[in-house]
Amino acid sequence: MRRLGQFAAACALLISAIAPAAAQGALPPGFFGVVPQGRIAAPDLDLMAGTVGTMRVGVYWPTAEPSPGIRELAGLDELVSAAAARGIRVQPFVYGTPAWLGPDPVRSPLAASGGAAAWSSFLRALVERYGPLGSLWSQAGSRMPIRAWQVWNEPNFPLYWHPRPAPAEYARLLDVSDKALAAVDPRARVIAAGVAPVGGGPRPWRFIQSLLRIPGARADVDVVALHPYSASPLGVEYAVRQTRRGMARSGAGKKPLLIGEIGVASKAEVPTGFDLGLDGQASFLRRSFHLLLENRRRWRIAGIDWFSWQDVASWEKQCSFCQYAGLIDRGGRPKPAWAAYRSVVAGAAGEARLRRRAEPVR
Secondary structure, eight states: OOOTTOOGGGSOOOOOSOOGGGGTSSOOTTOEEEEOOSOOOHHHHHHHTTTOOEEEEEEEHHHHOSBTTBOOOHHHHHHHHHHHHTTOEEEEEEEOOOTTTOSOTTBOGGGSTTHHHHHHHHHHHHHHHHSTTOGGGGTOSSOOOOOEEEESSOTTSTTTSBSSOOHHHHHHHHHHHHHHHHHHOTTOEEEEOOBOOOTTSOOHHHHHHHHHTSTTHHHHOSBEEEOOOOSSHHHHHHHHHHHHHHHHHTTOTTSOEEEEEEOOBSOOSSOOTTBOHHHHHHHHHHHHHHHHHHTHHHHTEEEEEEEOSBOOSOOBTTBTTGGGOOSBOTTSOBOHHHHHHHHHHHHHHHHHHHHHHHSOOO
């Protein structure tokens, strides 16, 4: 639920290369993440280091490839390298259709003549740059290759998928994407776009159920993603339960579920039920994260990303709470929600250490 043109250093965050067994064993690296909605600088990464495991980063194709074959990835190079140096994984979501392919940036690229080939070429270029054999890693000091790629963002939201949300159209994009990624990295993992309870579009669990019932779609998706936005943990639980139910009905009940975005605001310039105040935002984070952790195995939760890392200056109509959803304010000062985030992460790490100590020595 962000503005369309955000890209690379000005975008998003969380969740690493996710294995299907992640929701069954110990917390995997990168389980906790954030989604930035502003420019990420060195002080941000320094503050994240040791707590945030993954940055979920938007790669907006029209910005990254403004002309056919002309790719401008310097900002993404810098962000991925700087994050890796601090032990933070980057998990991209790739979206958008460039003007040289079609006039509508949020219509499927497959709608244009030659769109499938152009989209596939762009995805392959990303893997060749940032994947396990990526050219970036010959220059970067620390290696954290990208193995998980998320295809698009909120395709059940009319803002992000024109002319209207269509599971069958999105399934075709997933199929093309899966083949393109596997051609360069056979072990690359495909994360379906996160879907959210938004106005004007189908409920996320209904969209997911319809999508996964389309022949071939289940095979193309390794991880399902949900943005269970709600002003209460009870609403979060309802969205997750409904989504897991829909996944089971479509034969995908064993697939992991990524909580790709979750968040509320500490303030609002326009009235919204998501404005819980500074302490309320922290309380919501703590309670929601604990709820998801307590049910992690049952719900096969692959990771949790908080939206967002920082507050931003401008208000946007399509997301009235996003402006003040950050863990830090516009001046870079941590809010109580950041302390709550750190506490949950530290607690989860402590429990994992205790479990390891309790295991019998073989």
